[in-house]
Amino acid sequence: MTTKDLDELALLLGGGMSARSSAALPKREQSPTVTVAGFGELRLPLTAATARRLVAKGEAAPFGKGEETLLDTSVRHTWHFPRTAVDVDWHGQLDDILDEARRALALPVGCRLEAEFHSLLVYERGQFFAQHQDSEKDDAMVATLVVVLQSPSSGGELVVHGPEGPSTYAGSRDATTMVALYADAVHEVLPVRTGHRVALTYNLLLRGDTAGQTVGGDAVAEAETLLNRHFTTAVKPRYGGEAATPTRVAYLLDHSYTPRALVGGMGRLKGVDAERAAILREAAARAGCEVVLALADVHETRDDGYGGDESLIDSEVTITHARAADGTVEEPGILLTNAELTATTPSRALRAYAREHQGYMGNYGNTIDRWYHRGALLVWPTHLAFANRVRAAPAAELRTALRRLAEHDDSATRDIAGLLPIWPDVVSSLGYRHLVSGEPSGVSHLFADAMALASHLDDETMGDALLHPFAIDDLSPEGADSLLGLADTRGPAWTRARISRWFSPEARRSYGGLSENWVEDLPELTRALRQRPDLTSLLLQQSWAWLRPQLPSQLAATSTTTVRSRLADLGKLLASVMGAVAEADGAADEVRAEVIAWCSDEASDSLLDLLLPALNAAGAWPAARIDKSGLRDLARVASDLLEQRANSAPREVDDWSIHLPAGCSCDLCEKLVGFLANPAARVLEWPIAKQGRQHLHHRLDGAELPVTHVTRRQGSPYVLVLRKTADLFEADARRRSEAEQELRRIAKTWWA
Template sequence: MARDRLAELLDASAAPAASSVYRKLAKSEMSVVVDGIGRLRFPVPDEQAVQLRGLGRRARFGRGEQTLTDPEVRDSWEIPKELVCVEWTDAFVTVLDDMRQELGLPPHCGLTPELHSMLLYETGQFFVAHQDSEKDDAMVATLVVTLPSAHTGGELVVEHQGQTRKYRGLKNALSLVALYADCRHQVLPVKTGNRVTLTYNLLLTGNSQDAAAGHPLVGDLAACLRTHFTTPVVLPYSHRRGDPPTRLAYLLDHEYTARGLSWSRLKGSDASRAALVRAAAEQAGCEITLALAEIQETWDAYDPDEDEDAWYGDDEDEEPDEEDSGSADDRQYVLQDLIETLTTLAHWISPETGLLVDISLDLSDAEVASTTPTADRTPYSSEYEGYMGNYGNTLDRWYRRAALVIWPRNQGFASRAEASPGWALDELTAMARAGKIAEAHEAARSLESFWHAAGRYTDQTELLRQALEAARELDDAQIAAMLLRPFALERLTPGHGLAFARLAAHYGDTWTDALLHDWAASWRPGSYGLAQAPLDWFENLPRLCTALSAEGSASVTAARRIVDLSWTMIAGQVGPALDGPLTSRHSAWLTSLGASCAGIIAAAAQLGSTGVLQDAHRLARTAGDRAHVLTMATLRAAATHQAGFGDLAVICAERLRTWLAQPQRVPGDWSIELPTGCACELCEVLGTFLRHPERRALDWPLAKDKRRHVHTRIDDAELPVRHETRRQGRPYTLVLTKTEALFERERLARERHEADLAWLTDSWKAST
């Protein structure tokens, strides 16, 4: 494949650069003076180490945006650098240049050292494996200078791309180690004596990019790009061919932070390879940018020390080992087959501004190439999932890598739009306003194949604002519908009112109705417990309708259609669920819908949507306790929405008066009605027992499956009946006992009904 050939060519293009380098200098090439102590002697004597300890404070470390102290992570002493004065001879300049060359940075670049800290490691102290943060935009590496001292242990261990190097301090010479900032490294515990170090931030001066236009490999790389972008892809799990790839992401070897990603500060072989690919992209008629990628690999793996019996659930109650979750040190697991790779671009450098911008773009395997396999790198996080019955064992690893992202210049708009929909919408609006209507239409049509996924990981409220603006400026009903179709109706806010109203007036009722229907298509009535987003949106529907109503008749029509769609969804959701007994689960669910129903009914009242109001009244009159719970929750949520709710209050009050007029249960009446739902022989016996006003207990020999069925009927209806199994004889005996909760529930229900009726009479004037 062309992308593999490109990776092979880049692999051979440059000698491998070191990720860490070591030099030593005579102790006479440096002097260190510390305020309050004076000039340090080499090797550093114990008495001066004690004085340094007196000046020090616990060394800190970074974790995300935080700066922390934790002796279990970093156990050492940091001497304030303002107390430290360091002088070097000219030999230090020569050593830095040698290190630059061995790190793979070109001759026209330089490394400038900036003192960061002075550290003292006493016996037993250490620093666990970590990566250095970039303290300056120009920082590319760290320099660790270990001062001469008579200590053992305390080795600096540097790991990168699966290779580990260990560096020891010296008794009578300076030990210097430069390492790229993305290298994981640690300081092993000091065994004897004291380890004293100076750490420097190495800042890159100059541009690490080489000029590669005349390099003999550029033509071959350009040919690879042309072939890649013109060869159809073999679709996964089939022999069919799809369209050629629209982009290529070549993963670089080093890791970069958002702060450190720059063409001018690429590390080692990344710089020379990037220069070659940039020249090849230009020759092949492609655009290119730098990006940051998140990669997740899922491996078929196993723990060789895992007890095989545990795979089958024998130890299912045991807690998992600490290292089985979230640890990046997963080398104890044996990898077998790579199951899946997910590569997502999260940021890239804008071709116009040169600034890093947020994007979100998932790449297929056919769009990714690399010289160094991701599996050879150290993951920043991993998680092992043991055998789970129908899947496992798997090991998930997460990595961060930089990437060169290339796409054909004639596909530039679509390639960038898929990564950043907001940018695309702003560009379309700008083109249309500049009078480039035909160009804007062509660019918009190039989005159609992927635009259905627009905004999955972005702020859809802002993206919808941009889409509404672009849809109006483009002045094409079909394109406008395509741009707006990916959104959900609940993304429409009062702030969108003016723009949406203008669209509705411009494109007409038929177009608007079709768009609203598409937006509401994600609402699937009948699934228990609708997602919270539309429910919250229904609650605030009156504000949206107010905003729309102010913009003319077309938008009023649209607002009524929105209310109708909203009520259709709610009615379809709750209508079939209003039959049956009222359980605590149903009561909680129906109560949670009260504010949503109130919002829709209030909006319907202000728009004069009589159909919605009449259907709400019909639902409220549905027999049973469930309808009453929903209606009361709606009324309580509508305390400030008087219009449209008076008839609902009357319906509730009438129902309550009817219930309260019924005679109360007399003491000794133990009759319970079994809800309908099953007419089997078991339920017939159960129903007969429950309805009997005097029988409180039933001993019922039943097999296991039959006992389970009876348990389920009782528990699902939350009946005040205790069920236990007496494990004697065959079959075991199911013992059913009616409980005192029967009378307590009825007492509490009557008190609640009386309170609700008083509230309706007082707040809604729902008198007879």
């Protein structure tokens, strides 16, 4: 419904629909259920046999002319069932159809059409209705609705002869077709050539206060009605969710403007834009809405089709600039959905500022992308103005609200209440934007502001709702003060419960895990919160609880480059947690004890791939942080492991055995394992088909073993030559000498 209102609004702003004598209404999939007395329900589409049985029950249709009713088959030749003999069930669709008829006839929005069933008509082959006008039996009757039921036929078209020329409407076997026509328009039904034509006719009566209004007479009043209707009709979002009333709409202008021109405001609009904007602004003011001048960037992708028949594949409209009340121009980057957009002129009819052709892409044929700059008017109900402005410039608006709250300005509380319904969406779309652009989270500022607002609000439920959309990784060191303030107003129990919630997987917007950037900043955050040991200890327990379960699988995995690099990343995060423990100044010592105990228990050789990067990350830390972090204990664990490594027995000079980590156990892999494990075998020449060769390449490369594999392209199948390389011994020696170096380094850095 809503988008129809918007379409009508755009049409209206464009000067309205030119008056028409008749129009087809959109086809309907669901047909009405028609029951005829003494016959029963009509099964649709109507078969020829049913139509013939029906005709047998019909009466010859009379023809009303002035006061007399005549039977004259040279004027009208058809079978008819009077209203008393017919029952029609529209399954709730009739109101919608009548609104479509009103729109199609360009009748004002403020009025309403009412349908009065007239009769059921069945035309057999050769039957027709000659040119005539419908008699207006009721003062309110302005038009006729003709509904042609599904029935196979040819001929029998309804032709309406308006001042704009004749319009011809055919019926259909597969859909209910409908035509609305003004009663004074001359019309006729052409002779049916084959099959049957079955039609319902209705008198359309004009109701409502504005019934006397002339078409296009008061565009402002009509636009006002449409805006009111738009902002009070709840719609279900396209991809699921609760039905909600729209919060904004953008009307796209025909001209493009520079951001500088925007400063000049509405007075600078060009051509048709000026008058359209004037009507919309006046209507908006009457409907209690605010209008903001903005710039839109439209991107359309169309299928090139064949023979120039383009169809729209995708369109994206972003509000790039918006003019604030004080004349400053903001760059909100608001992405609008189709349901929030309307335009009198489609973008396709305007000049694109850029275009790009793409060749065949699989799903589509050739595609063409076009980009347009268009002025835009953003419209929203005044009570949602603050919410919409926050969406455009969150930081600035929230800060003003905070100032107003501090000054006990009650309107601020009202504004925040208006913001709440869209707040989760504002937060998540901002979070998403930063995720995509790779910028540091802009949400952390929002979070800090929201916490500050929440501690100033008297209404705690409202404050809770403001804090609800955030996750713990939105908390930055700069937000710490706001959190401390909140902890003062709401008390420790409340604050701890909140923090736990912000850690929960449901609070996560992106991957479900913590953001690693956030964990890296943990020492600074902890330091900023250190006056609240109950909070810092909770923060660190939760962080360790997040990190710990990620370690075992990486430590157990085959030590490839990828695995080592992941362990190095985790090592840096571990160092962050330990650094934060130090900053917590005794509040999180139990976390430190847990980490040390965990690492001492684990004590496998691969733990070095975690611990050494962790120790390196702490290289530049101040001594005080190092001392309290527990990293020295981890350095002890690491040096024990390094010692074992350095002292491990070197590989025997003639031992060429290599262990292939478990994976596949197919016949080929069994044979591979056998060759690799054999201490005496160095080369294997293996005639094997392509698929098998590829499989083996995969296994060997995946495990990063010191074995070359070359295919000798000779004979059939080709021969795969596997050769163990001397790196087997070199790597072994390197490993031990590096362990010794590392040991010396640790001794120097950690207990010098």
